[in-house]
């Protein structure tokens with residue numbers, strides 16, 4: 001059993017942190033420091049994204065290795081089909097296993113930088129479902145496999161909600177264990193989507209994607225990029241403080257924190273116990289969110305974590 005499966009089975013509230021490979025050596029050093037510090041916040045695992053087109057994919061594997069071996073945290077490696085012939089998929093999976101990673105988020109991937117249309121590689125896969133099947137065939141139950149879900153609908157889809165739901169179910173039927181969702185800020189949309197997911201006969205754990213609000217500019221850019229629906233009361237609360245980063249974080253923490261409380265509130269019966277936190281490689285917003293939710297572990301609980309350990313890569 002992987003750690004995620006165990007946390008879900010126990011039904012306790014758990015959280016994970018998503019990071020992306022930085023572009024510079026200095027960025028990488030900073031990120032190692034940050035992940036080491038954030039390990040004190042008790043994430044169940046750390047997710048490392050996969051760059052569409054594979055430009056920084058070597059770094060994804062490297063980050064997975066370092067987080068697993070030096071920080072001592074469970075990892076989830078994202079893997080996409082974008083520009084990935086099967087032999088590259090094979091290498092990525094072999095390395096993930098070698099590096100002790102037990103979880104893969106299997107995705108189709110974004111189009112590579114500079115393209116707006118997604119095109120399959122001639123020797124690769126067209127849909128995430130095929131990648132899920134391939135991983136299961138090659139590795140049996142070694143990896144827990146997660147797939148992406150879109151409470152607001154997949155941005156490219158012209159096929160309607162019902163067909164999208166069938167395709168999500170097909171990914172689970174192909175062998176996926178979990179659904180990680182795209183970020184959202186409208187609880188009502190998420191709640192309705194969860195009900196539809198369950199009505200479609202999908203019973204696996206759903207892990208909602210939550211992005212803390214860290215700066216007004218960052219919030220605007222992310223919601224524009226993913227075309228996220230932002231409720232009016234978010235704008236009403238954030239707009240008056242938009243030039244004061246500290247206030248934006250405080251107001252944003254309450255807005256996102258209250259939404260998270262609704263999500264994990266058992267009385268609402270969504271049956272959800274995990275939060276997938278999109279950190280944007282920043283620390284403060286995630287820390288404030290967990291404090292607001294009173295979820296950050298006490299010193300007692302994290303005593304076992306190797307938080308005094310120094311990572312060798314930053315000394316290079």
Ligand code: FAD
Nearest residue numbers: 049050052078107108109110127128148154157180181182
């Ligand atoms: P799929 O499930 O394959 O779906 C893609 C599209 O194809 C959908 O519109 C679907 O309806 C359609 N489709 C599926 N099956 C069929 C079929 N049989 N016939 C016709 N159409 C079909 N991207 C990255 O590049 N790197 C990352 O690390 C990354 N991490 C992410 C993490 C999360 C939690 C999420 C939610 C997204 C992430 N993404 C990442 C983005 C993701 O790769 C894109 O949103 C991508 O467009 C969709 O991926 P998918 O796995 O849902 O694709």
